[in-house]
Amino acid sequence: MYALSFASVALLASSAAAKKCTNITVPVDISARTGVFDITVPKTNLEATTFIQNFTQQGRNFTNLALTGYKTTAGTYNISTQFCVPSENGVKNPTVQVLTHGIGFDRTYWDIPYNGFNYSYIDVAVDTYKYNTLSYDRLGIGQSSHGEPLNEIQAFLEIAALASLTTKLRQGTFPGINHAFPKVTHVGHSFGSAQTYALVNLYPTISDGIVLTGFSMNASFVGYFAAGADFVLASRNQPFRFGTVPYATGDAILASLASIFKVSTAVEEQLSEAYGLTDYFAGLETRQRVEYCDGYLANKDVDTTQYLFLLPGHFDPGILYAGERTKQPVTVGELLTLGSAPMVNAFKGPVLVLTGSNDLPYCGGDCLATGDPTLPSIPAAVRKNFPNVPAADFEAYIQPQTGHGLNFHYNATGAYRVAQEFLRVKGL
Ligand SMILES: *[C@@H]1O[C@H](CO)[C@@H](O)[C@H](O)[C@H]1NC(C)=O
Ligand SMILES: *[C@@H]1O[C@H](CO)[C@@H](O)[C@H](O)[C@H]1NC(C)=O
């Protein structure tokens, strides 16, 4: 384990500056080899369950069973991004970090506003460490272009979009930024880490260094995630945010509940437990609707969000509800392609794997239970997937008292500092 230098953090943190961010929608012309799957796209919650039963059945690879061949998918898509620089000195640092979120989130994963942005990755990277950041909604999600959820919105098309954003940053052709960055690093969370991993294998010189958070290469526990999410159609789960139900319908129902709903986290907790109302009314207040078609699935409720992302006792209950109201879905095509990363990675640059001690999908709830006295943690095994990375440039760090959703835990910023220190020490 490399030694953390918190003395340097204290020095860097002394200024009270804030980040300066702009939202930029970027068209990307991309193409990728995508799988052609021949299965029913779920159009009801029961069909979503059928898909997960198919997907999680032991002893077979459902991706391979459903696959009938490959095709080239090409097109122009809009990617919704946010570019942030330190407010006091603009673009001075030669490095921009490209941040790719995981399943269940959009780019706000990296900058959650809860409690005065006290959980913001971008605040740590930009305010404290003076990096520039580019976060973005992955293709298919949030404000980025959506698409057909089985045979279009899949991992490799999204990776093509990530490669295109990176090239624009390096070449100085990113609209609204118009600055050529000599150094680009990539930071992912979960599926965003898997895409970052695949990106640097396809294009080994595209990145100067990578940080894979909420990640390992152990696929044994993917089924816990798929089953534990209790996936349902996004448009039915949050009908005002993701579906087409008129706001007036929600207003009328809410008017009769207004005196009791959302007066406190405790009341919301009771209503959510009994009726799933946190999800039902999400988006009604903000009037922010992003429609998703059938085949976009969301985890069902706060119970499943806790199971997938949070370690009990180590998060503020309020952030669970805030996260639920702003969650995002996943496509069936993404689920079918999330395990398609190669076992041997061609990348040669610095790699940090940073995973919560109690991560569910990548560690089965305990990253230290390896059953192998020579292997300190499950994420430490990622070392063997990077044969071209010198030993001194690989680190696996286990963030204590933390589940899969690092950003939701009390010590989120502690984890983020580990990432910044790793990159800083590597001169990136
Ligand atoms: C920019 O995007 C963020 C979410 O990432 C959003 O909260 C904010 O309101 C947007 N700003 C503008 C000016 O649209
Ligand atoms: C489940 O798998 C069967 C084949 O085993 C397939 O015909 C069916 O379309 C699948 N349904 C879903 C919703 O995945």
Ligand SMILES: *[C@@H]1O[C@H](CO)[C@@H](O)[C@H](O)[C@H]1NC(C)=O
């Ligand atoms: C499952 O099948 C897909 C498609 O053939 C393949 O890319 C993937 O590597 C397989 N996964 C495992 C764990 O064998």
Ligand SMILES: *[C@@H]1O[C@H](CO)[C@@H](O)[C@H](O)[C@H]1NC(C)=O
């Ligand atoms: C991208 O956004 C622009 C501006 O909103 C819009 O005119 C264009 O149709 C969008 N393109 C795609 C592929 O969605």
Ligand SMILES: *[C@@H]1O[C@H](CO)[C@@H](O)[C@H](O)[C@H]1NC(C)=O
């Ligand atoms: C954010 O965290 C700091 C340090 O832990 C604390 O002093 C401050 O009160 C917090 N802000 C909010 C809005 O919770």
Ligand SMILES: *[C@@H]1O[C@H](CO)[C@@H](O)[C@H](O)[C@H]1NC(C)=O
């Ligand atoms: C995944 O982790 C479990 C628990 O430590 C271990 O038993 C299993 O061998 C690991 N699988 C691989 C492929 O390393």
Ligand SMILES: *[C@@H]1O[C@H](CO)[C@@H](O)[C@H](O)[C@H]1NC(C)=O
């Ligand atoms: C917070 O995280 C940092 C980085 O992992 C760690 O050094 C520190 O001990 C953690 N703090 C607590 C209170 O767990």
